[in-house]
Amino acid sequence: MSPTDPSNQPAADALLRVRGLQKSFGSNQVLASIDLTVGRGQVLALIGPSGSGKTTILRCLNGLELADGGTIDVGGELALDFATAPTKKQLAALRDRSAMVFQHYNLFPHKTVLENVVEGPVVVQRRPKAEVEAEALALLDRVGLSAKKNSYPFELSGGQQQRVGIVRALALRPQLLLFDEPTSSLDPELVGDVLRLIKELALEGWSMVIVTHELEFAREVATEVAFVDGGRIVEHGDPKQMLRHPKEERTRQFLHRLLFPF
């Protein structure tokens, strides 16, 4: 067992198991060797300085970046070994398991809110349009945006756009939700709505990996937090424990800088 494997997690319950994940861009090694495990219904928060590789981890999980080495295992039924390049089919299967919420929302500007949400389920997953739309409207209603279903993204505030981004991810019915700094582009007064929604989803039992700088949020919502630096997971553990009493000096310095920026 790798040293960073959370020993408190029974293997059978693991939804996501990553081992030895490596990624370089040219001569720049971004991920040295990443091991992480996410159990079903668990929330893993990735924290760390910018350029540490945490976003690259997320992108590898969704196949937006191809890892150079290591393995990703989802649900015990899909195992990818990046020692050899995955086939298109394997990559599609990997994407199928997870859905991502982007820092800059990345909504489709030429489609309405409702069209943004149903595009994947209808066009890619080929589910019946009426059923998907009903489900999408229920989700939009839940985030308080059903009145905006025919609006275009530019007509929405950042917070509204990000909630649509979350609904778009949910509508794909993924096993795992990936959040890439979901509130970093938002005006401060809009952050709360989005974080509250993510917290609700966590309480409902969605499995998630969240890259975030919101330490308070990580402490409250995550079941585990991992500090990423230099392409490695330096330290991980229970959020309440680790964020208060980090064992590693680098973690301590990072937390200190976040808490006392000047």
Add this chain to the structure above:
Amino acid sequence: MNQSAWELFWTSLGPIVHGAIAGTIPLALASFAIGLALALGLALMRLSRRGWVSGIARVYISIVRGTPLLVQLFVIFYGLPSLGILIDPWPSAVVAFSLNVGGYAAEVIRAAILSVPKGQWEAAYMIGMSHRRALTRIILPQAARVSVPPLSNTFISLVKDTSLASLILVTELFREAQQVAAFSQEFMLLYLEAALVYWVICLGLSSVQSVLEKRLDRYVAH
């Protein structure tokens, strides 16, 4: 203008407008449609990661843009027969103009595709789309909006360039004007009249362009 000049103006308007309707406009429309399809293919080739694929497109575009349209037209109509390839005036003109538009519009479309933010590709992949589907459903509709103004320019240039087809015996607007001019010896009047009809056609196209831009702009903040 005296009365006989007016009379000539009105009587010659018939053949000139006929030349526009039967020659210039269909020639421009057909060439633009074929040229756009070609341009899309060339633009995608240029964006290919395979060096030889983008190389072929690059060389093609360079030749089209680096040689005069009139020369291209003459090579096809007067040159190819010496290789045993005989093409009638009309199809010759369509071939030449399509190949020409293909080269110019390819760069416009390529730039428009590149102007769509990378995050749009990523969001499309994230919801499970293949490259082809992401291109057709997410990227190209957004690229279309960006490329309407420059492609309108290409089309307006094309409409005027079809006057070159008069030199390979295609009956179109300018050739009709030339014939009346030769017959009546009123060169100034007839060529200004031809210019006026081209201008009116292009005015119409400009208004189509602004309608199209408004339509495509409905999802963008102003």
